[in-house]
Structures are given as structure tokens and as C-alpha cells.
Amino acid sequence: MKRPEDYAGKRVIIAGGGDSALDWTIHLAELTSSLTLIHRRNEFRGALDSVEKVRKLKHEGRIHLITPAEVTDLQGNGKLVAITIEKEGVTETIETDYFIPLFGLVPKLGPIAGWGLELEKNAIKVNNALDYSTNIPGVYAVGDVNTYPYKMKLILCGFHEAAIVCQSIYQRLNPHKKFVLKYTTVSGVDGFDGSRKEAEKTGCNSY
Ligand SMILES: Cc1cc2nc3c(=O)[nH]c(=O)nc-3n(C[C@H](O)[C@H](O)[C@H](O)COP(=O)(O)OP(=O)(O)OC[C@H]3O[C@@H](n4cnc5c(N)ncnc54)[C@H](O)[C@@H]3O)c2cc1C
Missing domain, CATH: 3.50.50.60 (FAD/NAD(P)-binding domain)
Incomplete structure (x- = not known):
């Protein structure tokens, strides 16, 4: 997600339920023409403040929130056109310009x-x-x-x-x-420019 401006005026679908999905939903809601957040559970695992912001965006009609639902298929030919989701046994296709899956990290040694x-x-x-x-x-x-x-x-x-x-x-x-x-x-630190950086000392005068 290096150039958020690429999503300006576009239809974007984000999938995931953690901090990354919530943060990008909040950020991109300002830029996109339509933003949909899909999560497989009703509960999110991110910061409470972010969850509340996302709920507020939904109540204000600024994003679509689809839960509990899973993305089961992507459609397009060289370029994404739509995604398929399954929500409580019902299959639905949603047209989109971008799909951003934020399902977490898999660290490898x-x-x-x-x-x-x-x-x-x-x-x-x-x-x-x-x-x-x-x-x-x-x-x-x-x-x-x-x-x-x-x-x-x-x-x-x-x-x-x-x-x-x-x-x-x-x-x-x-x-x-x-x-x-x-x-x-107290003792300062050597800066990358070679000079010694020291915190300003405050004196205490007696009169
Ligand atoms: C979505 C999310 C939100 C988070 N929020 C918070 C938060 O609010 N507060 C908090 O305290 N922590 C948070 N964390 C956790 C925090 O980001 C990590 O604990 C922290 O970044 C770990 O630092 P690190 O240097 O150990 O590893 P990393 O930050 O992962 O850095 C490892 C670096 O090593 C590089 N690397 C990997 N393999 C090689 C290789 N073979 N050769 C050279 N370089 C290599 C990688 O590219 C990477 O730059 C969050 C994490 C995530 C995923």
C-alpha cells in the first residue's frame, strides 16, 4: 500500500478483521468512490477505537460493511472485475476496481x-x-x-x-x-554528523 492515491475515486473492497484492514478502511474511505469491508466474523480483532470508527463510517453510509462473509472467488481477465462472496450460504458477486486482502502476516525464517x-x-x-x-x-x-x-x-x-x-x-x-x-x-549522545548532542541544561540560581 505504497500509493494510497491510486485508489482515489475507485471502487475498493478490503477483506480482513485486524488492525491493517480497519486502518486502511478508515484511511481509504476518504478517497474511494465506494469502499466495502468484508470480514468472516462479526467481531473485529483490532484496536477498539478503530472498530468504533469503522462502525461510525458504516452508520454514516460512507462504507459498506459485510459480515460474516468470505471471499470465495475473483473474476476478471487480466484485470479484476468483480469478487464473489459467500454470506450465510448465499453467494453474491460485487463489481470492484481493487480487492485488498489483509489476512495477516506469515513470518518465515x-x-x-x-x-x-x-x-x-x-x-x-x-x-x-x-x-x-x-x-x-x-x-x-x-x-x-x-x-x-x-x-x-x-x-x-x-x-x-x-x-x-x-x-x-x-x-x-x-x-x-x-x-x-x-x-x-545526562551525558548526551554522538550524532550522525559527528557532533555531540546534549540536552539543554536548566540552571537553578540562588539569590
Ligand atoms: C498490523 C500491525 C500493527 C502493529 N501495531 C503495533 C503497535 O501498535 N504497537 C506495537 O508496539 N507493536 C505493534 N506491532 C508489532 C510491531 O510492528 C513489531 O513488534 C515490530 O515491528 C517488530 O520489530 P522487529 O524489528 O523485530 O521486526 P520487523 O519490524 O518485522 O523488522 C524485520 C526487518 O528485517 C527485514 N528482513 C527480513 N529478512 C531479512 C533478511 N534475510 N535479510 C535482511 N533483512 C531481512 C524485514 O524486511 C524487516 O524490515 C504491529 C504489528 C502489525 C503487523
């Missing part, structure tokens, strides 16, 4: 799967009690690619894991140096 790393459910097992190291010494895994008990695939968790891994790698590379935790707000 690719060549990493063959590295000898311990895997579980298509993710790399790490030691979360220590430093997110894998079973191969010197190889760490952070972010969505790793797994451990209570793992949450969130940006916040990935950043936390990365900070722990960095200090562990630092210790590994500099076994005789003491690791000192510093705050960038």
Missing part, C-alpha cells in the same frame, strides 16, 4: 532456519532470563523473530531486548572493561 539455531513455532528460542542469547554462543535474537515464555511481539519489547543484548555484547567484546550505564539525557 528463510535461510536462518538452517543455521542450527534452536527454534520453536517458527521463531528463535532465546534465554530471556539472561541476555536474549540463542543456543549458538555469540548469536542473539531480538524482536519478533525470537520467542520465550510470555513473549509479546511489540516494539517496546524489541527495544528492551536490544538494550540488554547490546550490553551483553559489549561485555563479550570488552571482558575487562566495566560496563557503565549512562543516560543520554
Whole structure:
């Protein structure tokens, strides 16, 4: 979805029930001549705020919402013309210019799967009690690619894991140096332009 403007004035059908389907429905409803959201359940799995926005768009007649229904066929010859849906045993054909299926991600490890790393459910097992190291010494895994008990695939968790891994790698590379935790707000940070960036200091004068 790199050029949302391509959908301006077009008939668009989105299928899916998660955040991506809801977000794009809300965004494209402003641009398209007709927007239909199809989901196989009546309940959506996205953020409550987005679900409410989509319901509001439907009540205002700005989008069509079809649930519970599944897309069963696409029609066209080199170019999409219509889709077929099945809703509670009834088949219906809807003409459209675009069909956007947003059914989620299927993460694949690719060549990493063959590295000898311990895997579980298509993710790399790490030691979360220590430093997110894998079973191969010197190889760490952070972010969505790793797994451990209570793992949450969130940006916040990935950043936390990365900070722990960095200090562990630092210790590994500099076994005789003491690791000192510093705050960038206090000590500043080296910018990409080579200069030192420091937070503005506020003084406290006594009179
Ligand atoms: C629809 C949706 C909504 C979300 N909303 C939120 C939210 O509101 N808040 C939140 O905290 N989290 C949210 N998340 C989760 C969040 O996006 C992820 O937890 C986070 O992006 C994981 O970061 P990552 O760096 O581990 O992986 P990714 O962001 O997936 O980055 C991995 C990168 O590696 C690249 N890559 C893959 N294979 C190779 C290879 N062989 N060589 C080189 N590069 C490669 C990929 O192209 C990708 O750029 C959401 C996720 C989705 C799908």
C-alpha cells in the first residue's frame, strides 16, 4: 500500500478483521468512490477505537460493511472485475476496481532456519532470563523473530531486548572493561554528523 492515491475515486473492497484492514478502511474511505469491508466474523480483532470508527463510517453510509462473509472467488481477465462472496450460504458477486486482502502476516525464517539455531513455532528460542542469547554462543535474537515464555511481539519489547543484548555484547567484546550505564539525557549522545548532542541544561540560581 505504497500509493494510497491510486485508489482515489475507485471502487475498493478490503477483506480482513485486524488492525491493517480497519486502518486502511478508515484511511481509504476518504478517497474511494465506494469502499466495502468484508470480514468472516462479526467481531473485529483490532484496536477498539478503530472498530468504533469503522462502525461510525458504516452508520454514516460512507462504507459498506459485510459480515460474516468470505471471499470465495475473483473474476476478471487480466484485470479484476468483480469478487464473489459467500454470506450465510448465499453467494453474491460485487463489481470492484481493487480487492485488498489483509489476512495477516506469515513470518518465515528463510535461510536462518538452517543455521542450527534452536527454534520453536517458527521463531528463535532465546534465554530471556539472561541476555536474549540463542543456543549458538555469540548469536542473539531480538524482536519478533525470537520467542520465550510470555513473549509479546511489540516494539517496546524489541527495544528492551536490544538494550540488554547490546550490553551483553559489549561485555563479550570488552571482558575487562566495566560496563557503565549512562543516560543520554545526562551525558548526551554522538550524532550522525559527528557532533555531540546534549540536552539543554536548566540552571537553578540562588539569590
Ligand atoms: C498490523 C500491525 C500493527 C502493529 N501495531 C503495533 C503497535 O501498535 N504497537 C506495537 O508496539 N507493536 C505493534 N506491532 C508489532 C510491531 O510492528 C513489531 O513488534 C515490530 O515491528 C517488530 O520489530 P522487529 O524489528 O523485530 O521486526 P520487523 O519490524 O518485522 O523488522 C524485520 C526487518 O528485517 C527485514 N528482513 C527480513 N529478512 C531479512 C533478511 N534475510 N535479510 C535482511 N533483512 C531481512 C524485514 O524486511 C524487516 O524490515 C504491529 C504489528 C502489525 C503487523
